[in-house]
Amino acid sequence: MARAATTSxxxxxxxxxRRREIxxxxxxxxxxxxxxxxxxxxxxxxVSKHLRVLKDVGLVHARRDGRQMFYRTNxxxxxxxxxxxxxxxxxxxHQLIRVKERAEEKSGAVKKD
Amino acid sequence: MARAATTSxxxxxxxxxRRREIxxxxxxxxxxxxxxxxxxxxxxxxVSKHLRVLKDVGLVHARRDGRQMFYRTNxxxxxxxxxxxxxxxxxxxHQLIRVKERAEEKSGAVKKD
DNA sequence: TTGACATATTCCCATATAGGAATGTATTGT
DNA sequence: ACAATACATTCCTATATGGGAATATGTCAA
Numbered sequence: 001m002a003r004a005a006t007t008s009x010x011x012x013x014x015x016x017x018r019r020r021e022i023x024x025x026x027x028x029x030x031x032x033x034x035x036x037x038x039x040x041x042x043x044x045x046x047v048s049k050h051l052r053v054l055k056d057v058g059l060v061h062a063r064r065d066g067r068q069m070f071y072r073t074n075x076x077x078x079x080x081x082x083x084x085x086x087x088x089x090x091x092x093x094h095q096l097i098r099v100k101e102r103a104e105e106k107s108g109a110v111k112k113d
Numbered sequence: 114m115a116r117a118a119t120t121s122x123x124x125x126x127x128x129x130x131r132r133r134e135i136x137x138x139x140x141x142x143x144x145x146x147x148x149x150x151x152x153x154x155x156x157x158x159x160v161s162k163h164l165r166v167l168k169d170v171g172l173v174h175a176r177r178d179g180r181q182m183f184y185r186t187n188x189x190x191x192x193x194x195x196x197x198x199x200x201x202x203x204x205x206x207h208q209l210i211r212v213k214e215r216a217e218e219k220s221g222a223v224k225k226d
Numbered sequence: 227t228t229g230a231c232a233t234a235t236t237c238c239c240a241t242a243t244a245g246g247a248a249t250g251t252a253t254t255g256t
Numbered sequence: 257a258c259a260a261t262a263c264a265t266t267c268c269t270a271t272a273t274g275g276g277a278a279t280a281t282g283t284c285a286a
Contacts, residue, residue, distance in 0.1 A: 002241035003116070003273045004129065015128040016117065016244085020197065027204055033263060046245065048264050067253050067262045075204035082202065084133065085195035091140055091188035115271035116243045129274085146233060159275065161234050180232045180283050 007056045010081055014059070018042065019050050023073050026060060030072035120169045123194055127172070131155060132163050136186050139173060143185035 006012045014020055021040055025031065033051065037044050051071055054060040058077045063070045119125045127133055134153055138144065146164065150157050164184055167173040171190045176183045 001274055002239095003119070003243080005242065006116070006244095011130075011133075012128045015125045017124075018244090020124075024200070027201055034261095043246075044263070045247085045265080049244075052264080064252090069263065073201065073204065075201040076208060078198050078201045079205055082195060082198035085191050085198060087137070088140055088186065088188040088191045089195065091186065092192055114244050114246095115269095116273080118272065119274095131274090147231095156276075157233070158235080158277085162274075165234080177282090182233065 006053050010057050010059055010077055013053055013057045014078075014081065016050070016053075018046070019054060019059075022047070022050055022054065023059060023078075026071055027073040027075065030063070030070040032065075032068035032070050034068070036071070119166050123170050123172055123190055126166055126170045127191075127194065129163070129166075131159075132167055132172075135160070135163055135167065136172060136191075139184055139186040140188065143176070143183040145178075145181040145183050147181070149184070 004012055006016065014023070018040070022036060025036060025039060031039075033044065033047055036042070036047050036051075040047070042050075051060060051062070055062055055071075059074055060071045061074050063072075117125055119129065127136070131153070135149060138149060138152060144152075146157065146160055149155070149160050149164075153160070155163075164173060164175070168175055168184075172187055173184045174187050176185075
């Protein structure tokens with residue numbers, strides 16, 4: 001079997017750097033495709049294709065206004081990713097504590113703040 | 114150009130569901146490959162290959178003990194992902210506030226708690 | 227050294243891109 | 257209706273898988 005489709009979920013969709021750039025840009029406010037093309041200096045078809053992927057997994061919402069299509073980031077869809085990564089927070093905090101403890105042992109100092 | 118390599122960064126590496134399972138499992142404590150195989154019911158070569166990818170991007174650390182290789186999650190490497198997703202936190206909070214406000218408008222109730 | 231155990235790597239293949247080029251579609255102005 | 261504008265989709269191709277099977281490598285025990 002090949003790799004999972006980028007359209008399968010948010011994890012795969014944000015694995016692409018350009019798509020993260022688009023999400024960052026659209027988080028500030030909704031924008032028509034043309035502005036994304038100009039701002040991020042990407043080819044228009046490329047932007048449309050990335051937006052299609054993002055829309056399919058629910059990471060962006062689209063609204064038509066005349067000839068333009070306005071897109072905006074649906075931050076809510078990024079939460080599962082944040083939550084998953086967050087489950088490791090206690091582990092990296094523990095690691096930092098251990099690093100700090102070792103540093104204090106080495107220095108021989110007993111800080112009391 | 115094809116899709117970016119899974120070894121290019123943590124984002125690509127965790128896009129694979131089985132690799133997230135492995136990271137979850139190894140976060141609790143270090144484990145030899147054989148236990149991962151048994152616990153997650155995956156083929157041994159498959160586990161070794163996923164571990165290789167995870168190690169290449171720094172998401173796990175390995176330690177040899179006799180014939181066994183013990184792996185453990187390097188939570189620190191997951192922080193960039195958590196941080197990136199976290200930049201959207203204020204946006205989804207805003208959305209929740211708006212949803213709440215609309216709900217209150219509709220109900221016509223003025224809660225004072 | 228030989229055999230067994232624990233992992234890692236290689237080979238093969240079906241599949242899914244991502245980018246570039248070209249083309250199709252929707253909407254507006256005249 | 258027709259041209260122009262703004263996007264979306266299709267076609268093509270090089271590339272990168274991820275799983276299964278087979279094999280190679282590393283380590284320990286006798």
